[in-house]
Amino acid sequence: MNPSTEPQHPGTADVEVVIIGTGFGGLAMGAQLKRHGRESFVLLERADDVAGTWRDNTYPGAACDVPSHLYSFSFRPNPEWSRFFSPGPEILQYLRDTAHAEGLLPHIRFGTNVEDARWDAAAQRWTVTTSQGVFTGRFLVTATGHLSDEALPPIKGLDGFTGDVFHSARWNHEVPLEGKRIGVIGSGATAVQLVPELAKTASELVVFQRSAQYVTPRPDRAYTESEKQLFRRDPDAMADHRSEIFWFLESRYAERRAVPDILDKARSQALNHLERQVKDPELRARLTPDYELGCKRVLISDTYYPALTRDNVTLEASALDHVEGSKAISRDGNTYELDVLVFCTGFETAEPPYARLVHDANGISLSDHWAQGMEAFASTTVAGFPNLFIINGPNTGLGHNSIVYIIEAQVDYILGALDWSRANGNHVLDVSARAQERYVDELQQRSDGTVWLSNGCKSWYIDPRSGRLTLIWPNFAHEFRYRNGTFDSAPYTAAETSAAR
Amino acid sequence: MSRTELAGGVVEGTITVDGVEVRYFDSVADHFATGESSRHPLVLVHGTGGSTRAHYGYLFPLLAGRQRVVAVDFAPPVPTQGPLTLEHLERQVVAVLDAVLPDRPVTLVGYSLGAVVAAAVAARHPQTVRNLVLVAGWMKTDAHQELRNKVWQRLREERSQALGDYMAFCAFSGPFLVASQALGDSSPALTAFEPNAFTDVQMKLNRTIDISGLVPSIAATTLVIGCTHDQMVPKWHSKALFASIPDARYTEITSGHAVVIERPAQLVQIIDQFTDAPSRDAAGDIVATARP
Ligand SMILES: Cc1cc2nc3c(=O)[nH]c(=O)nc-3n(C[C@H](O)[C@H](O)[C@H](O)COP(=O)(O)OP(=O)(O)OC[C@H]3O[C@@H](n4cnc5c(N)ncnc54)[C@H](O)[C@@H]3O)c2cc1C
Numbered sequence: 203m204n205p206s207t208e209p210q211h212p213g214t215a216d217v218e219v220v221i222i223g224t225g226f227g228g229l230a231m232g233a234q235l236k237r238h239g240r241e242s243f244v245l246l247e248r249a250d251d252v253a254g255t256w257r258d259n260t261y262p263g264a265a266c267d268v269p270s271h272l273y274s275f276s277f278r279p280n281p282e283w284s285r286f287f288s289p290g291p292e293i294l295q296y297l298r299d300t301a302h303a304e305g306l307l308p309h310i311r312f313g314t315n316v317e318d319a320r321w322d323a324a325a326q327r328w329t330v331t332t333s334q335g336v337f338t339g340r341f342l343v344t345a346t347g348h349l350s351d352e353a354l355p356p357i358k359g360l361d362g363f364t365g366d367v368f369h370s371a372r373w374n375h376e377v378p379l380e381g382k383r384i385g386v387i388g389s390g391a392t393a394v395q396l397v398p399e400l401a402k403t404a405s406e407l408v409v410f411q412r413s414a415q416y417v418t419p420r421p422d423r424a425y426t427e428s429e430k431q432l433f434r435r436d437p438d439a440m441a442d443h444r445s446e447i448f449w450f451l452e453s454r455y456a457e458r459r460a461v462p463d464i465l466d467k468a469r470s471q472a473l474n475h476l477e478r479q480v481k482d483p484e485l486r487a488r489l490t491p492d493y494e495l496g497c498k499r500v501l502i503s504d505t506y507y508p509a510l511t512r513d514n515v516t517l518e519a520s521a522l523d524h525v526e527g528s529k530a531i532s533r534d535g536n537t538y539e540l541d542v543l544v545f546c547t548g549f550e551t552a553e554p555p556y557a558r559l560v561h562d563a564n565g566i567s568l569s570d571h572w573a574q575g576m577e578a579f580a581s582t583t584v585a586g587f588p589n590l591f592i593i594n595g596p597n598t599g600l601g602h603n604s605i606v607y608i609i610e611a612q613v614d615y616i617l618g619a620l621d622w623s624r625a626n627g628n629h630v631l632d633v634s635a636r637a638q639e640r641y642v643d644e645l646q647q648r649s650d651g652t653v654w655l656s657n658g659c660k661s662w663y664i665d666p667r668s669g670r671l672t673l674i675w676p677n678f679a680h681e682f683r684y685r686n687g688t689f690d691s692a693p694y695t696a697a698e699t700s701a702a703r
Numbered sequence: 704m705s706r707t708e709l710a711g712g713v714v715e716g717t718i719t720v721d722g723v724e725v726r727y728f729d730s731v732a733d734h735f736a737t738g739e740s741s742r743h744p745l746v747l748v749h750g751t752g753g754s755t756r757a758h759y760g761y762l763f764p765l766l767a768g769r770q771r772v773v774a775v776d777f778a779p780p781v782p783t784q785g786p787l788t789l790e791h792l793e794r795q796v797v798a799v800l801d802a803v804l805p806d807r808p809v810t811l812v813g814y815s816l817g818a819v820v821a822a823a824v825a826a827r828h829p830q831t832v833r834n835l836v837l838v839a840g841w842m843k844t845d846a847h848q849e850l851r852n853k854v855w856q857r858l859r860e861e862r863s864q865a866l867g868d869y870m871a872f873c874a875f876s877g878p879f880l881v882a883s884q885a886l887g888d889s890s891p892a893l894t895a896f897e898p899n900a901f902t903d904v905q906m907k908l909n910r911t912i913d914i915s916g917l918v919p920s921i922a923a924t925t926l927v928i929g930c931t932h933d934q935m936v937p938k939w940h941s942k943a944l945f946a947s948i949p950d951a952r953y954t955e956i957t958s959g960h961a962v963v964i965e966r967p968a969q970l971v972q973i974i975d976q977f978t979d980a981p982s983r984d985a986a987g988d989i990v991a992t993a994r995p
Contacts, residue, residue: 276994441994445957446882448995452968453761461764462710607995648768651711680972683993
């Protein structure tokens with residue numbers, strides 16, 4: 203089934219809730235609105251299919267690194283997951299099936315790029331301008347993802363590169379890679395999945411590594427037919443399996459909190475993995491991180507290190523500096539003759555693209571509002587931006603558990619907010635600036651002593667402008683649901699609301 | 704008495720009780736002691752053969768971010784004082800409370816034999832123990848426990864090679880053992896734990912526990928936590944405590960007796976949410992654990 207074959211409805215529409223994005227976030231929001239009997243909503247999607255991350259990331263080897271039975275919706279358990287860590291196309295299919303089975307396709311407007319969104323104080327509505335017309339709604343939910351707009355570092359001479367260039371999230375399947383000389387720029391979560399695949403057929407593969415990563419074993423395996431049958435026949439067994447995975451991952455939060463014994467154990471597990479898989483002491487040294495474990499995403503792979511020991515693979519332990527014709531030259535001055543450059547350089551994160559689109563009643567954008575780094579009350583609402591909810595926005599990222607769990611908690615919060623507003627004469631929800639400040643201050647306090655703020659830790663979780671931890675939820679995942687999963691009207695009814703701005 | 708400052712602002716100290724040194728740990732920093740979400744300090748009491756490090760190595764630092772946490776390490780009493788009794792252990796806990804948190808109400812948390820001690824302390828010191836958390840505890844040793852204890856005793860006396868495996872078999876749930884192996888995570892806790900002379904007298908004490916007369920007088924707001932797959936203190940013991948303590952609510956964790964190793968983060972969650980609002984769930988409630 204291809205959702206993009208659904209008819210499109212161009213033009214203006216007025217609905218109760220306008221949702222931007224149809225990845226895990228947008229689909230969860232839509233499905234729950236539907237399940238709660240709310241039909242007046244649209245999902246605006248710039249692409250022509252659902253699934254966001256999993257539609258875009260089609261590179262060889264793409265898979266989730268949180269086990270599938272947890273990296274999926276609690277309200278749509280899937281007994282069919284083929285593996286502990288299922289491959290990308292299976293996740294894409296799961297999300298397509300979700301959109302279909304939850305009855306969301308009639309609500310989705312594909313090929314609809316949101317260009318601007320403004321709060322109209324008089325009408326008490328959001329005006330959302332898109333490539334396919336204008337939509338208005340009492341509530342705006344952004345679910346545009348935090349890893350959806352690729353980041354390309356400015357590389358001198360790249361324009362004149364004689365070969366093919368693309369980003370891992372915009373894979374060019376037309377370019378044949380067999381027997382080619384390929385440069386992979388970056389050594390993060392994507393590169394670790396991609397490199398072992400490319401190494402199999404490339405004549406030569408160069409990995410440009412700016413900084414070494416911690417890599418731990420990946421306990422992947424296929425589910426047996428009898429396990430899948432048990433999950434089909436006994437959904438409780440599947441729920442128990444999900445819980446088991448959740449609490450196992452949750453226990454690892456102690457590593458991020460830098461509890462000495464626990465962090466030591468995790469670090470030595472990663473370093474032992476390196477030692478077992480890489481015998482050459484010189485290569486091993488280049489692969490040994492110089493910062494604390496957990497500062498950046500801890501990667502899992504059993505095939506990355508072995509790939510780097512192959513004869514056709516070179517680890518260049520410095521960043522790509524510039525390009526001259528067919529030559530890629532590293533910061534350390536090494537030159538490689540290459541046919542293809544693949545950028546695995548991650549995504550725009552500190553300043554999310556949606557922040558430039560969304561404006562308050564005075565026309566000030568969220569991104570100007572967030573000049574010193576993004577922040578939100580309950581990681582979801584922003585003072586001065588009434589009836590706006592941000593899914594997967596400030597302080598929602600996890601280093602140790604599934605983002606889908608966080609998204610579902612946010613969706614529950616939003617449902618509660620919509621119910622409360624409706625029950626109170628369509629009360630406009632503008633959170634008090636003071637409540638937001640208090641929330642953010644406490645988060646920063648709770649971040650003290652975590653590895654993200656440890657010496658020498660430099661990662662995309664921290665806003666370079668303020669040095670604050672703006673992407674990560676610096677606590678247990680369960681604490682997010684406890685704090686932020688249930689709507690409480692108090693911070694939205696305080697006298698200081700909006701007037702204080 | 705002694706006091707030494709450790710990393711992270713934690714103080715390690717000792718006090719003398721019945722002629723022996725009893726060690727304790729104190730996180731000192733009093734988060735949330737006042738204000739709208741005021742919390743009493745948490746005092747942790749470990750189980751048989753344990754210590755703060757062995758049983759609360761995970762919980763102590765993670766709970767300490769939320770309120771002050773104090774933990775007691777039981778010490779073997781002087782042999783000339785006769786066999787180890789519950790009262791010895793109670794006195795050690797009370798002495799630490801008096802020395803470290805004089806005149807302060809506390810939330811007392813006990814695990815396994817520590818839960819037995821905590822329940823007894825709570826019954827006798829209602830002014831101090833305002834809230835009580837009993838994890839995998841019991842009030843009267845039954846035939847099932849006696850049988851397991853007897854096998855343990857026998858293996859120990861015979862210096863059997865099987866003792867370590869037997870203890871792991873009793874302590875961990877089947878699902879956890881299987882999953883740990885699949886995840887390649889042979890945590891050190893799974894390797895044999897070495898019993899010593901103090902373990903022996905605690906095991907002996909375990910055979911004769913009966914605080915059933917004391918438990919109904921517990922006034923504290925109490926949370927009883929049973930472990931679904933517990934083979935050492937099966938969950939019916941937790942249910943019995945739940946039934947006997949007037950202001951008790953009950954919840955269950957899917958784990959074996961070694962819940963502090965199998966589900967430490969869930970234990971933090973449940974204890975933290977209880978201390979945040981002890982009476983949120985009403986007395987008599989059986990509280991379902993949240994599904995992730
Ligand atoms: C390769 C890869 C692997 C990952 N693996 C994991 C994992 O194992 N576990 C984990 O927890 N997380 C993982 N993540 C993080 C992942 O981003 C999230 O788990 C999740 O997919 C985010 O869902 P989302 O709905 O918030 O955003 P997205 O999936 O990014 O969806 C956002 C949608 O919004 C649309 N959109 C954006 N802007 C506009 C606009 N202006 N107008 C209209 N539509 C717009 C986009 O087209 C997209 O469809 C991974 C990320 C990547 C890149």
